[in-house]
Amino acid sequence: MAKDKKMGRPYKLHPSEITKWIEKYGENTYLPRAILCVQSLIEEGIIEEEHSMAGYLLFKSIESRIHSCRYEQGVYKGVHCAWSDPVSGARDIIKYRPEMWQGWIEQTRIFLENDQQQKYRPTIDRRNTDPNIGYRLDNIQLLSFRENTQRAVNKPVYAFEMGNNQSNVTPTFRRYDSITDAKKDLGLPKLENDTGVFTSTQDGRKFLIQSETTTSGQESVETDSTESKQKKEYVGYIPIGQVEIDGQLYTINQPFTFEQMQITLKKQD
Structure with missing residues (x-):
């Protein structure tokens, strides 16, 4: 009697398709369900294959x-x-x-030609912010991520100064009334918030700049469209214990690497 074969679940998206997508657009911009949506739109003749990334970004937004x-x-x-x-x-x-859709295609072209920098990514925004109207076909518009950010230029931001070594693992922070105030105080000609990457001052200090809504956990930093030209891998440390050596107490830190970060401040009950 033949043994039953244990059949695996069929792929919704074959790994070779994911590999092709990564080779074309990079490791940080792929999501299987979004690629499947794009493939179905192409097969139905709704979009052209050359507009695959535009369809992908529209799905994600x-x-x-x-x-x-x-x-x-x-x-x-x-x-x-x-x-x-x-x-x-x-x-x-x-x-x-x-x-x-045509504007979305054009903004996607700009996004791709600029190494997929976050500020050029197309996003969906509401024209009328009445929550009862919300996101519906006649109340949405296209904005680049930078334009969306600039709309919040006069809203509060937090600047977290990050430690550079194991002995300084806890960031200090300061609240500014606007990103303009943060730029002026930190001496930076350019500054963007909610990118999830660090900004360095001329004296070598590192800061993470976040809007008040992101810092309170109401919104999240985008994690798949880091500015690739400035993409770096950072090292952080998590204290995992203490050890006593010759009567001296030492903290043991576990290092970890990351490319983007979001800090959330929680209110204490």
Whole structure:
């Protein structure tokens, strides 16, 4: 009697397809379900293959808004979203908002030509911020990530100064009324918040700049579109214990590496 074969689950997206996508667009910009959406849109003749990345970014942006509204995350609490899944949202925008889709294609081209820097990435934003109107076809617009950030230029930000070694593992921070005030105080000609990467001053100090909504945990730093030209791997340390040697108490730190960071301040009960 033949032994039963244990059959594995079929791939929704074959690993070779993921490999091809990574080779074309890079390791930090792939999500299987988004690639599947793009493939289906191409097969149905809704978009051209040359616009694959535009479709991918549109899927991701809609999915992010659906998720934030559904789970009422921070500033999205009570905000209406007309779509329950990102595929239908992408289809509606491409078919019924062709001017927005063409703008999305152009902004994606700029994004790709600038090494996928976060500030050039296209994003979905609301025209009317009334939560009851929310994200629906006639109330959304295209903005680059930088334009979205600039809209918040006069809102409070936090500057976290990061330690450079194991003896200084806890960051200190300061709140500024605006990113303009932070730039002036830190002596930096350019400054962007919520990128998840460090900014260095002329004297070698490292800072992480975050908006107040991100610092309070209401919003999240994007983790898949780091500015590749400035992409670095940082080293951090987590205290995991103490040891006594010759009567002296030492802290044991476990090093770890990361490319982006988000710091959240929690209120104590």
